[in-house]
Amino acid sequence: MSEKAKLYDATKCTGCRGCQLACKQWNQLPAKQTENRGTYQNPPDLQPNTWLLMRFQEISNGNGGVKWLFRKDACMHCTDAACVKVCPSGALHHTKYGTVALDQSKCIGCKECINACPFDVPRYDPATDKIAKCDMCFSRIDNAMDPACVKACPTGALQFGDKDEMIKLAHQRVKDLGGNAYVYGDKFVGGTHMIYVLPEKPAVYDALPENPRVPLSVIVWKDWLKPFSLLATGGVIAGAFLHYLIHGPKDTSGDKASEGGGE
Amino acid sequence: MIPKKGMIKASDAFERIIHWWLAITCLLLIITGLGMMFHSFNFLGIPVGGLKNLKLIHNFTGILFIPALIFAILIWWKEAGIFKFPEDLEWIKCAGGYLWHVENPPETGKYNPGQKAFFLAVAGFGVLMVISGLIMWFPLSLPRALVSWMYPLHALGLLVIFPFFFIHLYLGTIGVPGSAQAIFTGYVTRSWAEKQCPKWLKEMEESGKLEVFGEEKGASH
Numbered sequence: 376m377s378e379k380a381k382l383y384d385a386t387k388c389t390g391c392r393g394c395q396l397a398c399k400q401w402n403q404l405p406a407k408q409t410e411n412r413g414t415y416q417n418p419p420d421l422q423p424n425t426w427l428l429m430r431f432q433e434i435s436n437g438n439g440g441v442k443w444l445f446r447k448d449a450c451m452h453c454t455d456a457a458c459v460k461v462c463p464s465g466a467l468h469h470t471k472y473g474t475v476a477l478d479q480s481k482c483i484g485c486k487e488c489i490n491a492c493p494f495d496v497p498r499y500d501p502a503t504d505k506i507a508k509c510d511m512c513f514s515r516i517d518n519a520m521d522p523a524c525v526k527a528c529p530t531g532a533l534q535f536g537d538k539d540e541m542i543k544l545a546h547q548r549v550k551d552l553g554g555n556a557y558v559y560g561d562k563f564v565g566g567t568h569m570i571y572v573l574p575e576k577p578a579v580y581d582a583l584p585e586n587p588r589v590p591l592s593v594i595v596w597k598d599w600l601k602p603f604s605l606l607a608t609g610g611v612i613a614g615a616f617l618h619y620l621i622h623g624p625k626d627t628s629g630d631k632a633s634e635g636g637g638e
Numbered sequence: 639m640i641p642k643k644g645m646i647k648a649s650d651a652f653e654r655i656i657h658w659w660l661a662i663t664c665l666l667l668i669i670t671g672l673g674m675m676f677h678s679f680n681f682l683g684i685p686v687g688g689l690k691n692l693k694l695i696h697n698f699t700g701i702l703f704i705p706a707l708i709f710a711i712l713i714w715w716k717e718a719g720i721f722k723f724p725e726d727l728e729w730i731k732c733a734g735g736y737l738w739h740v741e742n743p744p745e746t747g748k749y750n751p752g753q754k755a756f757f758l759a760v761a762g763f764g765v766l767m768v769i770s771g772l773i774m775w776f777p778l779s780l781p782r783a784l785v786s787w788m789y790p791l792h793a794l795g796l797l798v799i800f801p802f803f804f805i806h807l808y809l810g811t812i813g814v815p816g817s818a819q820a821i822f823t824g825y826v827t828r829s830w831a832e833k834q835c836p837k838w839l840k841e842m843e844e845s846g847k848l849e850v851f852g853e854e855k856g857a858s859h
Contacts, residue, residue, distance in 0.1 A: 461789070463674040464689045483690040485674075486777045490786050499778065504690075596790035601675065604797040611801040615808040622737065625814045629829020 378473035379516060380538035381525060382545055383447045384572040386552060387532035390415065390429055390445040397527030398427040398449075401512060421448060423500030426509040427524055432581050446571070446580055447524070447533070450475060450496045450509040454565030457589040458488035458497060460597050466506070473538060474511040474568050482506050493564065493587035511568065538568060545570045563587050641825035643852035646839070648820040648831065653713055657821050660706040660760075663699050667767075668800065670696035675793070700771050707764045718749040718757035726751040736809075748838040752809075756802045767795040825851050 392415075399406060404424040409417050416431040427449040436442040452474045458467045459475060466481035467488055484504035488497045497506045512522035516535070520526070525533040534541065542561050549556040549572055559571035564587060577585050649657070673682030673692045683689035711719075728744040729751050735743035736752070749757070770788040777785045810817045816830040831839045842848035 463677075464680060465677050481689070483674075483688075483693050485693060485774075487774075487789065490777060490782055490789075590786055592786040592790055596793050600790055600793040600797055604793065604800070607797055607801050608804075611804045615804060615813070618737075618808075619812060624812055625736070625833070627814060627816045627827070627830040627833045629827065629832065 376471045378538040378568065379511075379535065380452075380473075380541040380568045380570055381511065381522060382534040382536075382541040382570045382572070384532045384534075384545075384548060385445055385447075386548075386556070386572060386574045387530050388445045388447070389530055389532075390431060390443070391529065392429045393527040393529060394447060394524035394533060395425070395427050395429050397523040398509070399425070401515070401523035402426065421496065421498055423498045423503075423507040426450070426507065430581060434575070434579060444575060444580065446573075446583065448582065449524075449569065450511070451494050451560065451564075451587075452509075452511055452568030453493075454567070455589055456564070457491035457493060457593050460589065460593055461487040461491040463487065470511075470513060470517075472511070472516060472568070474513065474516070476510040476513045477506065477508055479503075479505050479507070491590060491593050493584055493590065495582065538566075541570050542566075545572050548572045559583075564589065639819055639822055641819070641823045641851045644828060645819075645825040645851040646828055646831050647824055647849035647851070648826045648835075649824045651824065654821055654824055656706060656709045656713060660703070660710050663703040663706055664760075664799075664803065666699045667696060667703060668796070668803070670699065671796065675796075697771070697775055700768065703764075704768055707761070707768065710764075711761050714749075714757055715761070717747065718754050719761065721751060721754055722747075726754070745836040746834075746838075747841075748835050750834075752805075756806055759798050759802045763795040763798050766791060767799070770795070 398404070404426065407418075407422075407424065411417075412419065414431055416429065418425055418428070421428050427447065430444075430446040430448050432444040432446070434442050434444060454473060456467070456469065456475050459469060462468075463485060464481045464483050466478050466483070468476060468478065470476045482505040484499070484506070486499050486506070488506060489499060497508045499505075500507055512520075512524075515522055515526075521535045525535040534544070542558070545558045545561070549558050552572075552574065555575050557571075557573045557576055559573055559577055560567040560569060573580070577583050669682060670692050672679045674680075674689065674696065680689060683692040686692055686695060725744050725746075729746060732738075732740045732743055734740075734746070734750050734752060770792040773780055773785055773788045774792060777788075810821070814834065816827055817834070820826050826834075828839075839848070
């Protein structure tokens with residue numbers, strides 16, 4: 376099974392938010408009452424019931440004007456996914472497509488993934504005591520359908536297909552665009568399964584890490600301490616057994632005749 | 639295991655209760671924690687109706703562990719929490735005769751340096767386990783940089799405490815026969831005390847504080 380990826384080309388995006396709505400519709404996540412904060416970005420951030428958020432941002436174009444930036448924010452579906460690494464129950468897991476899905480029935484609400492995710496994606500829902508995030512519409516892609524957001528996109532800014540092909544397309548597009556255009560997603564955490572084509576460098580965007588990686592605390596915890604604790608546990612159990620066999624128990628009987636043998 | 643005449647009182651009822659309180663909560667924490675640490679041990683959640691319940695048992699056992707830990711530190715820090723030099727260093731150099739043959743291992747007090755190290759590991763890392771565990775329970779109300787390092791700290795706590803715990807279990811049972819009675823009846827044989835804590839035995843006898851089963855207090859020898 377070849378790995379799949381979603382390609383988001385921000386230069387083709389009109390910020391219509393059709394994807395945000397399609398995500399809510401397919402995943403049955405009714406919106407809550409919102410308020411006008413003077414921006415199209417609504418709700419303000421990802422939420423337990425908003426797995427996909429269109430971010431809107433205004434930057435100076437350098438000669439007194441304004442440039443409007445869009446970014447589709449959702450789970451990036453890392454290959455080296457910190458959330459999968461820390462999840463104690465296996466609720467967060469990789470699918471055969473390389474994407475990161477979530478089995479909510481297994482989630483124990485420990486919130487460990489929240490601190491691990493370099494993109495700040497998982498959201499905790501106190502009402503259900505569970506985590507929520509985009510699962511790349513696993514129920515759709517496993518039935519040979521595009522994710523709901525891709526299906527809804529009217530401009531072709533969203534595409535879904537084989538990962539290699541999406542990355543190739545992204546690089547071709549960036550070459551055609553020239554300037555500051557940038558492919559985001561293929562260079563870190565083993566490569567994400569959401570690839571961005573951005574008209575500006577990543578540093579310009581809100582809430583977008585320039586060099587995301589699995590946190591050092593997670594590496595120390597899961598790659599060093601966890602295997603080492605297994606080694607120490609096995610070592611000490613085997614060591615005690617061998618000690619009993621070779622050195623023998625200590626003689627505390629006070630029987631003079633048997634002294635010298637025990638200690 | 640009824641104490642026989644002439645056996646020596648090594649621990650009082652309060653010490654024995656705190657020991658078991660600490661031991662049971664600690665063991666329960668290790669088992670329930672293991673169920674969450676390794677996917678291959680997730681099955682430990684099945685008997686309690688799922689991993690979520692295992693987490694709840696772990697967290698609330700942690701709450702019960704706190705008073706046991708506090709009492710344990712208050713009871714044993716004087717006898718087991720302070721290394722005495724140079725005699726403890728001499729004992730460490732020959733590993734107290736536990737690993738290879740030593741003609742006359744240095745005499746120890748109530749607790750030998752190995753036991754002192756165990757006490758300090760449990761006391762020190764026990765406190766760290768409580769702090770890191772409580773932060774892990776409520777991670778969203780604290781800064782991310784702080785919370786992130788509580789998980790490896792909690793894992794380090796297990797890595798330190800488990801080997802000590804298992805050696806303690808081994809030496810408290812089959813490794814040093816006659817030890818386990820100290821945590822059940824509180825009485826040990828005189829020969830056990832002569833081997834395990836000779837200095838303490840002498841001090842207790844000299845001060846007349848030694849309690850011997852079947853004898854009036856302080857009346858021995």
